Amino acid sequence: MEFDLFTFIAQLINFAILVFLLNKFLFGRVKAAMDEREKKIAAGIEAAQKAGAEAEESARRAAEELANLESRRQEMLDAAKKEARDEALRIKEASRKEDEEQKKKWHLAFAAEQDDYFRKLKVHSGRFAWMVSEKMLRELSGAQIGEKAAEIxxxxxxxxxxxxxxxxxxxxxxxxxPLVILSSFPVDSGQKNRIALLMKEKVGCKNGVEFRQDADMEFGIEASAEGYRISWGGKDYTEAMQDEVLGVFKNDKGQGGYDE
Amino acid sequence: MEINPDNMELFAIGALKINATIFYTWIVMAVLVSASAVITSKLSTGKKVPRWQSVLETFVTFISGQTKEVTGRNPWDFVPFLGTLALFILACNVMEVVPLYHPPTSSFSTTAALAVAVFFAVPFFGITQKGLWNHLKSYFQPSPIMLPFHVISELSRTVSLAVRLFGNMMSESLMIAVFLSVVPLFIPLVMQGFGLIIGIVQAYIFFTLASVYIGSSVSVHGE
Structure with a gap:
């Protein structure tokens, strides 16, 4: 175990120099790098925590927004249900009114058809009755029914x-x-002259008389002016027949038939 | 066969005769400083760390962690000294595997210099950390009677530090030399392996003891 003072002092100096150099080139730099990295990591953690806090805040806001939206959705749903109920009631009411309108229209149409039917029935039955009467009268007494009607x-x-x-x-x-005299049959000239004379002298018609044959008229003859009417024909008979026909479709209490 | 590198004079610079201890110390210093300078010239502070930087950071982190555990204080006041001590001894011992290399730690002058450095570092750090008065007071703790014992303790542990490292490294070198002369094949290789382990362990022991001595000097009595 030899000891050399020169080597000892040299090694002390060498070691001191080495401490200085390694402190400069190794420990100082490594520490600085590690501190820098630590700062970056800390900054990253802080940023992550901040981002996390922001994310939590965003999630909280989103949850609130969701709750608001849910509330609004429920309100809109309730409003829509109410509106749908109101609309259904309105449609139902409109439908009911439309049904009533349609029913009224149908009743009017039916009444018009009924009137038309009875008018035609009257005309046809009147003509038929006229033909039958004309034939029977001709065969029984040799007289013309038209002449008799004009005479009456x-x-x-x-x-x-x-x-x-x-x-x-x-x-x-x-x-x-001129006063128009309608008839369902042709009136001969003698009767025309007689009636025209009566109208002028007996009644006082100054504008003369005009005879017309009406194909749609029930059997008979008539003269009318502003609500005044002079006539003879089968109108009373056909109206009685109409009542009879209507009575066929009614029950014992008088309900049903064409009046419903 | 000469096993003391102090006696191997390699060259002279003027009147100064440079022996193997000083020369190989310079080699070790040059290797350590140049390697550190090269590796730390482009240190990364990002997520991706180069391999050699990672090695250095691992070493520095280990030194600072150990120092903090022993001293209980901010380790960066002591890391340059203790780290250099550990790294220098480790490099001196590990480079023994290089042919023709003589570890400076197998010279008592070197280990004595390192032990004396620790001897002076203990009061230096004690005074800088606690103040002169508190440091001096620690020699009288727990009783003034303890002063001579403290002084003897300081001296003896310095001597033990120097002798322990010198003895281990010198004996290892001696054993390798003996085996080389007796059984030149295979056995010296195994002994080199053992020598590496011993060298690493001795570096760790020296570093640990030095940090314990410094730690005890910077700690306030009763801590």
Missing amino acids: FARKVEELGEKEASGFAAAANRSQK
């Missing part, structure tokens, strides 16, 4: 009261046109 009409004109005749004449003269 002329007699009714002759038998008019003074008051009725003046009222009829006033109404007929106000129109400034």
Whole structure:
């Protein structure tokens, strides 16, 4: 175990130099690098914590927003349900009203059809009755029914009261046109002249008389002016027949048929 | 056969005769400083760390961790001294595997110099950390009677530090030399392996004891 003082001192100096150099080139630099990395990691952790806090805040806000949206959705749903109920009631009411309107229309249409039916029935049955009567009258007495009808009409004109005749004449003269006499059959010229004369002298019609044959008319003959009417025909018979027909479709209490 | 590198004069610089101890110490210093300078010239502070930087950081972290455990204080005040001590002894011992190399730690002059460095470092750190008065007071703790014992303790542990490292490294060198002369094949190789382990262990022991001595000097009585 030899000891060399020179070597001892040299090694002390060498070691001191080595401490200085390694402190400069190794420990100082490594410590600085590690501190820098630690700072970065700390900054990263801080940023991550901040991001985490922000994420939590965002999640909380999102949850609140979701709750608000859920509340709004429920409100909208309730409103929509209420609106749907109201709409359903409105549609139902509208439908009911429409049904009633339609029912009314149907009733009106049916009534119009009924009137048209009875008008045609009257015309056809009147004509039929006219033909039957004309044939029977011709075969039984050799007379023409048209002549008899015109004769009865002329007699009714002759038998008019003074008051009725003046009222009829006033109404007929106000129109400034000839008085129209409608008939369901052709009136011969003799009867025409007789009736025209009666209308002029007995009743007082100043504008003359015009005879027309009406194909749609029930059997008979009539003269009318502003509500006044002189007539003879089968109208009373056909109206009685109409009542009879309507009575067929009704029950014992008088319900049903064409009146419903 | 000469096994004391102090007696191997390699060259002279003027009147100064440079022996193997000083020369190989310079070699070790040059290797350590240049390697440190090269590796730490481009230190990464990012996530990706180069391999050699990782080795250095592992070593430095180990030294600072051990120092902190022993001293209980901020280790970076002591790391340059203790780290250099550990690294120098480790390098001196490990480089023994290089042919023709004579470890400076097999010279008593070197181990004595290192032990004396520790001897002076203990009061230096004690005074800088606690103050002169507190440091001096510690020699009289727990009783003034303890002063001579403290002084003897300081001296004896310095001597023991020097002798322990010198004895281990010198004996290892001597054993290798003996085996080389007796059984030149295979056995010296095994002994070299053992020598590496012994060298690493001795470096760790020297570093640990030095940190314990410094730790005891910087700690306040009763801590």
